[in-house]
Amino acid sequence: MKIEYQKNVACSYWYSFFAFFGINSLWVIYLQQQGLSLVEIGLCESIFHVASFLFELPSGVLADRFSYKSVLIAGRIMAIAAAVTMLIGGSFWVYAGGFVLNAFSYNLQSGTLEALIYDSLLEQRQEKHYPKAAAHLNMIFEFADTGGVVLAGLFVHWHFELTYVIEILISCLALFSILLVKEPRLVSGAQTEETSAASTKEILLAAWKLLQHQPQLRNLMIFQAGFDAVCTSYYFYFQSLMENKNFTSWLISALLILAAAINIFAMHFAPHLKAKLPVSTFTGWLAVSLLILLTCWFNQLVILLGIFLLVQALGSISEPIFSSYYNEAVPSEQRATLLSVASVFFSIGMIVIFPFLGWLIEKSNFAIAFGSLGLVLLVLLGSISIHSRFFAN
Numbered sequence: 442m443k444i445e446y447q448k449n450v451a452c453s454y455w456y457s458f459f460a461f462f463g464i465n466s467l468w469v470i471y472l473q474q475q476g477l478s479l480v481e482i483g484l485c486e487s488i489f490h491v492a493s494f495l496f497e498l499p500s501g502v503l504a505d506r507f508s509y510k511s512v513l514i515a516g517r518i519m520a521i522a523a524a525v526t527m528l529i530g531g532s533f534w535v536y537a538g539g540f541v542l543n544a545f546s547y548n549l550q551s552g553t554l555e556a557l558i559y560d561s562l563l564e565q566r567q568e569k570h571y572p573k574a575a576a577h578l579n580m581i582f583e584f585a586d587t588g589g590v591v592l593a594g595l596f597v598h599w600h601f602e603l604t605y606v607i608e609i610l611i612s613c614l615a616l617f618s619i620l621l622v623k624e625p626r627l628v629s630g631a632q633t634e635e636t637s638a639a640s641t642k643e644i645l646l647a648a649w650k651l652l653q654h655q656p657q658l659r660n661l662m663i664f665q666a667g668f669d670a671v672c673t674s675y676y677f678y679f680q681s682l683m684e685n686k687n688f689t690s691w692l693i694s695a696l697l698i699l700a701a702a703i704n705i706f707a708m709h710f711a712p713h714l715k716a717k718l719p720v721s722t723f724t725g726w727l728a729v730s731l732l733i734l735l736t737c738w739f740n741q742l743v744i745l746l747g748i749f750l751l752v753q754a755l756g757s758i759s760e761p762i763f764s765s766y767y768n769e770a771v772p773s774e775q776r777a778t779l780l781s782v783a784s785v786f787f788s789i790g791m792i793v794i795f796p797f798l799g800w801l802i803e804k805s806n807f808a809i810a811f812g813s814l815g816l817v818l819l820v821l822l823g824s825i826s827i828h829s830r831f832f833a834n
């Protein structure tokens with residue numbers, strides 16, 4: 442039986458590689474080439490996160506109510522449909538429909554893959570190895586994402602639409618990988634009749650009560666949502682800066698390879714940071730690090746490039762640490778649902794931040810937009826610090 446669940450982890454790694462192969466990650470450049478403005482591009486991303494917000498919790502409940510495996514299969518089918526829609530294109534609303542399908546794909550695998558690995562390890566009483574497995578999962582994600590983006594960079598000025606054809610083929614490989622998985626008994630037919638009969642309402646109520654009784658878990662999810670929204674926005678809008686600065690395909694690929702190398706190196710430290718740093722110290726360190734956005738005001742390309750590399754490394758090193766915190770704090774019965782709550786908070790952050798930054802970049806420029814965001818973060822952190830000291834006294 443142990444071999445079966447070790448195979449689960451291996452198959453999950455392969456699924457992660459294929460599912461997160463970032464061949465379509467340069468979609469900002471793609472949509473610019475299709476004639477969309479940055480405001481329209483920002484709206485597409487907002488539509489993605491509105492759809493994600495509406496479907497995230499139901500997708501987590503589906504995984505907890507039925508099976509991880511079936512939900513992951515459905516996610517890849519949605520990804521194929523999204524790629525086909527982006528190929529058809531032709532108007533803002535067609536692209537928006539592609540983003541909705543992509544959101545459903547994202548929702549169906551968000552948290553589900555991590556829950557599958559954790560419960561597979563838990564079945565062997567090997568859950569103590571999850572932080573290491575999570576770090577490996579994120580390293581594979583980083584390698585796959587960058588490999589896809591580097592390949593996409595070569596297509597930027599030559600048949601860019603072929604990247605979505607490759608996405609369809611890669612998604613088929615992901616489907617094959619997940620078909621080899623054996624569902625953990627914790628969430629499969631080996632459950633007791635009473636457990637398997639848990640209704641959607643009961644799962645949601647149990648998840649809600651857990652968040653009420655664990656405010657630290659809830660606050661940690663909110664913090665990660667804000668942090669990831671800032672890092673993600675910088676990553677995507679930096680694509681528009683590369684397009685405006687006329688970066689060549691080879692230069693884009695070289696930059697992304699460098700970013701991937703830094704990210705993978707940084708991920709090696711994730712398990713050690715998780716073991717040595719209290720969660721409050723770690724989140725404080727991440728918050729202060731984002732103040733580097735203030736240097737965007739200088740509007741120097743070398744500084745903007747340096748921030749791009751830094752925020753990607755911070756996002757990479759923090760993801761497995763947050764994942765470990767969450768999985769340790771939640772029971773198997775609501776695991777996928779509660780991990781979906783974290784994604785809901787992220788969607789809310791992106792719905793607000795991403796289109797606003799797109800509008801601000803069009804009205805001013807990239808440097809002013811993110812420099813202003815750095816100033817907002819400085820004021821926010823200062824207010825929190827003063828508030829904490831006041832009530833401590």
